[in-house]
Every structure is written in structure tokens, then in C-alpha cells.
């Protein structure tokens with residue numbers, strides 16, 4: 001059987017394994033993952049799904065996970081995108097309120 005290299009879902013370090021289903025690199029990561037998912041009231045499988053989702057949003061619960069490194073350029077790009085999205089949403093809300101006001105005062109008809 002050939003060996004594959006994949007990242008541990010808890011610490012992010014690469015591990016060599018023969019099992020494609022292997023997700024955690026060590027007993028320590030095992031313990032930390034199960035402690036976290038029990039606290040979050042997630043099933044074993046559910047926990048892995050939530051971890052994947054959090055990782056895609058750079059919100060991995062393990063503070064030492066490489067995706068949480070503040071100097072990670074991908075993480076920075078994501079934070080900037082979120083900020084831009086939030087400010088665009090706020091501006092859109094403000095504009096919508098102005099338009100609603102104008103409609104109510106009869107200045108514009110839609």
C-alpha cells in the first residue's frame with residue numbers, strides 16, 4: 001500500500017499515512033479534537049465537517065493552527081474581503097433607507 005501525505009485536521013501539520021481516512025496525527029491531537037467537539041456537542045463526523053467549514057473561514061478553533069497565523073497572506077486577504085463585504089452591505093442598507101424615505105415622501109415612484 002502506498003503512503004500518502006495529508007494535513008492533520010487539528011494541528012495542520014503534514015502526516016504520512018497509508019489510510020486515506022486518517023484525520024488526526026497524534027494522540028494529543030485526538031484528545032484535543034474530541035475535547036473540542038464534545039464541548040461543542042458535535043458528533044465525531046459532524047465535528048470534522050464543522051472544522052472544515054471553520055477552516056475555510058479562517059476560524060479554526062485551534063489557535064495554533066497555521067491558518068490562524070496573523071501573517072498568513074490568505075487569511076489577510078479573507079479578512080479584507082469580509083471587511084469590504086460588511087462595509088458594502090452597510091452602505092447598501094443606508095442607501096435603501098434613503099430611497100424608502102424618498103418613496104414615503106412621494107419624491108419618487110417605483
Ligand SMILES: [Zn+2]
Nearest residue numbers: 008011025029
Ligand atoms: Zn495533529
